[in-house]
Amino acid sequence: MTTTTSPSAVTGELGVTGPLVDGTWRDKTSVGAVDHINPATARVNGSVLLSGAQEVDDAVAAAKAAQPEWRAMSPDKRRRILQRVEELMLARVPELGRLTTLELGAPITMSSALAHLCAGWFGYYAGWADKIEGATIPPSPIMAPGLDYTVPESYGVVGIILTWNGPIMSVGMKIAPALAAGNSVVVKSPDLAPFTVARFAEIALEAGLPPGVLHILPGGPEAGEHLVRHPDVDMISFTGGIPTAKKILDSARHTLKPVLLELGGKTASVVFPDADLDAAVAETRSCLNLSGQGCNLTTRMLVHRDAYEHVVEAAAGATVAFAAGDPFAPTTALGPVVGAAARDRILGTVEQTARDSRLVVGGHAVDPATLPPEVRDGYFVEPTVLADVDPASEVARHEVFGPVLSILPFDTEEEAVALANSTPYGLGAVLYSRDVARVQRVVPQMQAGTVHVNGASGQPPGAPFGGYKHSGHGREGGKEGLYEFLQTKNVFIRA
Known part of the structure; x- marks a missing residue:
């Protein structure tokens, strides 16, 4: 992958971005490339190598292979890696802000603020990584005596579908808690705004995140549908519009996987x-x-x-x-x-x-x-x-x-x-x-x-965020946002 890391004007070039699979940036894909248009200039300022079914299959296979080791890693070590992600992101806020402005046309003050917020989400969920705990269930007089307790466990491979309007914020809201909970992640980044997400992935690898734990797949609806339908993807988190959400729910029914939806609002x-x-x-x-x-x-x-x-x-x-x-x-x-x-x-x-x-x-x-x-x-x-x-x-x-x-x-x-x-x-x-x-x-x-x-x-990272009615279900942020990426196992040991 090649990207310009310090663009200085709206006419700056973003270069080429493509899929990150198992720690390697691919220079060609099964789908091909599309131009990226700078909304502020209406001119081409980059190229996006789109992911297809082959890239999704490869990423999911690598994520499934890497997840057991990431889940078994000591929680304090996971915490330190995510804290390092926060530190590096804070140091790169100007660069991440410039990339967001080039791909979305957002004012630089807003773009920089979004990058800073994203870093804060990683810091917040890093703090949760070694504090995931279950509960002891009081004994019941009508049941056999014994020890009854719960264990929160990661789902496994989480598919994350990011929206184009400020994807760097969704990186913090979705990827940070999913990783803190011990999941591996396959991200379909938006073809309209993939460059900042790609730069984040480079920062995460630099921070010490194991290569197979995070995969980035810029792509369109076809890649998203294949990711949702994939039998080895255990959960989906999506931000976007209601029509796409309905298609995702329809696709998810084939494998009965849970889906977290953050949709529109008025x-x-x-x-x-x-x-x-x-x-x-x-x-x-x-x-x-x-x-x-x-x-x-x-x-x-x-x-x-x-x-x-x-x-x-x-x-x-x-x-x-x-x-x-x-x-x-x-x-x-x-x-x-x-x-x-x-x-x-x-x-x-x-x-x-x-x-x-x-x-x-x-x-x-x-x-x-x-x-x-x-x-x-x-x-x-x-x-x-x-x-x-x-x-x-x-x-x-x-x-x-x-x-x-x-x-x-x-x-x-x-x-x-x-x-x-x-x-x-x-x-x-x-x-x-x-x-x-x-x-x-x-x-x-x-x-x-x-x-x-x-x-x-x-939107502080400690506050739960989500909607009623057609604005979706599930929560991002706070303890609630962490436990969306965990499933509860009940354990009973008979006395």
Whole structure:
């Protein structure tokens, strides 16, 4: 594999990346190569050797062979290896950030922050590696006397399918706990963003991870389906969209393997009349992170009618302040969306919604004349605010996956709760109110895996993250995220 390790501009070359199988980077595959397009420039900036069934078979066989030794390794030694991964990643944050910016077009400040967060996840789960423990079951008077206890054990080979929108974060959320639990891992990295994941793998090997324990397979849907169906893959962890998740569940039924799903979201910010309105408006910036291409971004605001027009005006001003430009410039807050098709889809959704609502700001592609010359061909979409949105509309109920904020009014607490829960998703919610009694009433009614009050916290590695309803099942983060990659054995020794 060859990659440029210190790109300095948006026109920098990423080189070629391909599969990592049993510690060796392959220079050709059964599928062939595709060009990688830099979303900020619309120019080719690398090449991706895609994995197929042969590469999946080879990786799974090597992972299965390596897993018993990794599982049997003393937990403190596994901990030290993962701690070394964290140390090396922290030292390489600038490099990992630049790679993410080149492949995704994300602003360099955001890309560097994601790399730093990923390192933190490895540090967190390194600390768990030597603290995995079971429980002693109290004796029952109706059963035979003896010692009854549980032993958490690794699954074996875990297949991990990463999403393209910030895969370095998913590396930390998925690979770190899977390795800490003693599993070997076969990763299907996204063909749209494989370079940062590949660089992570090099760092992991440098840190002392045994070569057969981690495999990286850049590829498309065919590689993912073969990985899910493979009889020697014992578990699947997937982040992505609902249509793909349904296909994964259909494929997984052939081997009855467990599947952890982290899917989409339509997070609502519910602003009550007694809220700190400035803080609530500041939260609107969340919907512009990664150009709105995130599952848990606050893409809806539900605002009490008494504060509605004030919030609409203030949110529009805060949104417009986001500057689009060269993602390597430290002042750039808004990068491109992932491609031309995504840009056209987002703009089409906005145009359709604006017919029955109020387009407050945005709604178009960014004027190339306002951009630096080197990124004028990029896929930039204006920050967009839509007000008076129909609660039953597509933009109010489903992900736009672009820099678009929808604002809806409500009159009563009951109506606010109903609106917040009216989408198929249940990933997150944010409540703004100074009334403690109201917060205590409303939080239990939110159909969401995470509820923040008076401001979001980000995603610390110690907090469980996951969704209700169509946002998936299972949890990533915290102790819950570790035990997703473990299965429990009950042992009874008769006295």
